[in-house]
Amino acid sequence: xxxxxxxxxxxxxxxxxxxxxxxxxxxxxxxxxxxxxxxxxxxxxxxxxxxxxxxxxxxxxxxxxxxxxxxxxxxxxxxxxxxxxxxxxxxxxxxxxxxxxxxxxxxxxxxxxxxxxxxxxxxxxxxxxxxxxxxxxxxxxxxxxxxxxxxxxxxxxxxxxxxxxxxxxxxxxxxxxxxxxxxxxxxxxxxxxxxxxxxxxxxxxxxxxxxxxxxxxxxxxxxxxxxxxxxxxxxxxxxxxxxxxxxxxxxxxxxxxxxxxxxxxxxxxxxxxxxxxxxxxxxxxxxxxxxxxxxxxxxxxxxxxxxxxxxxxxxxxxxxxxxxxxxxxxxxxxxxxxxxxxxxxxxxxxxxxxxxxxxxxxxxxxxxxxxxxxxxxxxxxxxxxxxxxxxxxxxxxxxxxxxxxxxxxxxxx
Amino acid sequence: xxxxxxxxxxxxxxxxxxxxxxxxxxxxxxxxxxxxxxxxxxxxxxxxxxxxxxxxxxxxxxxxxxxxxxxxxxxxxxxxxxxxxxxxxxxxxxxxxxxxxxxxx
Numbered sequence: 001x002x003x004x005x006x007x008x009x010x011x012x013x014x015x016x017x018x019x020x021x022x023x024x025x026x027x028x029x030x031x032x033x034x035x036x037x038x039x040x041x042x043x044x045x046x047x048x049x050x051x052x053x054x055x056x057x058x059x060x061x062x063x064x065x066x067x068x069x070x071x072x073x074x075x076x077x078x079x080x081x082x083x084x085x086x087x088x089x090x091x092x093x094x095x096x097x098x099x100x101x102x103x104x105x106x107x108x109x110x111x112x113x114x115x116x117x118x119x120x121x122x123x124x125x126x127x128x129x130x131x132x133x134x135x136x137x138x139x140x141x142x143x144x145x146x147x148x149x150x151x152x153x154x155x156x157x158x159x160x161x162x163x164x165x166x167x168x169x170x171x172x173x174x175x176x177x178x179x180x181x182x183x184x185x186x187x188x189x190x191x192x193x194x195x196x197x198x199x200x201x202x203x204x205x206x207x208x209x210x211x212x213x214x215x216x217x218x219x220x221x222x223x224x225x226x227x228x229x230x231x232x233x234x235x236x237x238x239x240x241x242x243x244x245x246x247x248x249x250x251x252x253x254x255x256x257x258x259x260x261x262x263x264x265x266x267x268x269x270x271x272x273x274x275x276x277x278x279x280x281x282x283x284x285x286x287x288x289x290x291x292x293x294x295x296x297x298x299x300x301x302x303x304x305x306x307x308x309x310x311x312x313x314x315x316x317x318x319x320x321x322x323x324x325x326x327x328x329x330x331x332x333x334x335x336x337x338x339x340x341x342x343x344x345x346x347x348x349x350x351x352x353x354x355x356x357x358x359x360x361x362x363x364x365x366x367x368x369x370x371x372x373x374x375x376x377x378x379x380x381x382x383x384x385x386x387x388x389x390x391x392x393x394x395x396x397x398x399x400x401x402x403x404x405x406x407x408x409x410x411x412x413x
Numbered sequence: 414x415x416x417x418x419x420x421x422x423x424x425x426x427x428x429x430x431x432x433x434x435x436x437x438x439x440x441x442x443x444x445x446x447x448x449x450x451x452x453x454x455x456x457x458x459x460x461x462x463x464x465x466x467x468x469x470x471x472x473x474x475x476x477x478x479x480x481x482x483x484x485x486x487x488x489x490x491x492x493x494x495x496x497x498x499x500x501x502x503x504x505x506x507x508x509x510x511x512x513x514x515x516x517x518x
Binding site for chain 1: 428429430433435462463466467468469475479498500509
């Protein structure tokens with residue numbers, strides 16, 4: 001079955017996800033000025049920042065990307081594409097209320113949590129209904145299915161925690177914390193990224209003829225790892241929990257090997273902004289894994305904080321920003337120039353990227369990333385705020401680049 | 414009406430450029446064959462560089478339009494096949510050379 005133009009959601013539906021996601025990215029950098037270099041995971045400000053970054057930036061962009069990519073992967077149109085018009089406002093409002101709740105008003109947490117929950121249930125409802133329509137089976141489709149089950153598990157456990165923080169229900173949030181963290185970050189974010197990588201990296205890099213066995217193992221290990229973590233932590237079975245953690249680490253390792261196999265078969269050797277950003281992402285992943293191993297052996301929290309930083313801002317952050325330079329030009333081109341092919345001259349996708357600003361974004365954000373990572377290791381506030389200042393410059397360039405790409409060719413309409 | 418040739422069909426399709434890589438579909442090796450019957454009805458057999466290509470349907474449309482515009486074809490139908498699977502080896506030498514360069518952009 002072909003993917004017709006009718007299956008593609010209109011640009012007006014997807015654009016707010018990318019714009020809001022980038023705004024939240026910038027906002028999350030600004031909010032780092034309110035944290036200390038010796039921040040811990042138990043502090044409400046740290047948790048607030050993590051939610052701002054993950055919900056406002058990561059989830060927002062993933063949802064927008066999925067709106068575009070799901071019809072391509074499953075080869076059917078969305079079951080209810082109009083749902084996406086309400087997902088981003090709900091997610092935006094819910095994120096803002098939750099972050100405010102974490103920083104200054106815990107009573108807002110259940111309300112913000114409810115809005116976030118609603119946005120994600122709507123997203124998952126469309127996705128499952130769309131999956132039922134499709135007949136195509138692949139490791140990518142399986143990953144998307146499993147990741148959305150984990151999303152539901154993650155947000156339900158998170159919502160219970162939000163009710164607890166807000167004083168609505170009497171339960172120990174610590175009981176749900178591990179399930180929440182692993183289900184959302186490992187089960188949803190990482191598994192989704194892994195699945196989409198299998199589509200996007202070979203497509204943009206023109207890689208063919210590689211084995212996808214490592215991805216199959218990454219999928220199985222993540223599935224079993226997160227499940228074991230959830231059962232182990234809820235039933236207080238430490239052995240099961242640690243076996244689950246090992247499974248998740250093994251999954252990430254297997255995924256990294258899959259990326260290596262794809263990279264080896266990449267026919268397109270050009271080092272554009274996408275490749276360079278991906279390079280920073282995977283170096284960050286290696287640094288994060290290294291710091292995590294040091295933490296597991298030493299128990300010193302600063303290694304975990306720095307490792308977590310490199311995993312989130314470095315790996316996930318750069319993986320997403322790299323694809324903004326591919327996905328946004330494509331969406332804009334598809335909307336404004338595809339109908340003009342054969343009738344008049346149309347631009348190439350790379351011509352739609354503001355190269356100078358994008359390069360500045362890459363350099364500044366990379367410098368800031370390593371500056372903050374070092375500051376968290378050394379507990380140096382001076383280094384932290386210097387790093388955050390540079391990150392701000394990078395974030396501003398990203399905002400400018402995204403806006404410019406979205407405006408490209410507006411006059412042709 | 415003169416009978417059109419396969420070369421004319423390929424030449425017409427070479428006006429269709431992949432906006433991501435900047436090469437036309439013929440030099441990318443994506444056009445496998447073109448069969449032209451007595452009445453100048455054209456059947457193009459083609460593939461795409463990836464099964465998940467978001468431009469799938471648009472590519473088919475562009476190929477059909479290009480053939481109709483640049484030749485005397487009575488009709489044109491483009492069919493996408495996945496066997497044999499496209500690989501980089503099918504591209505023209507100059508495409509391979511260009512894509513293999515470790516250029517910075």
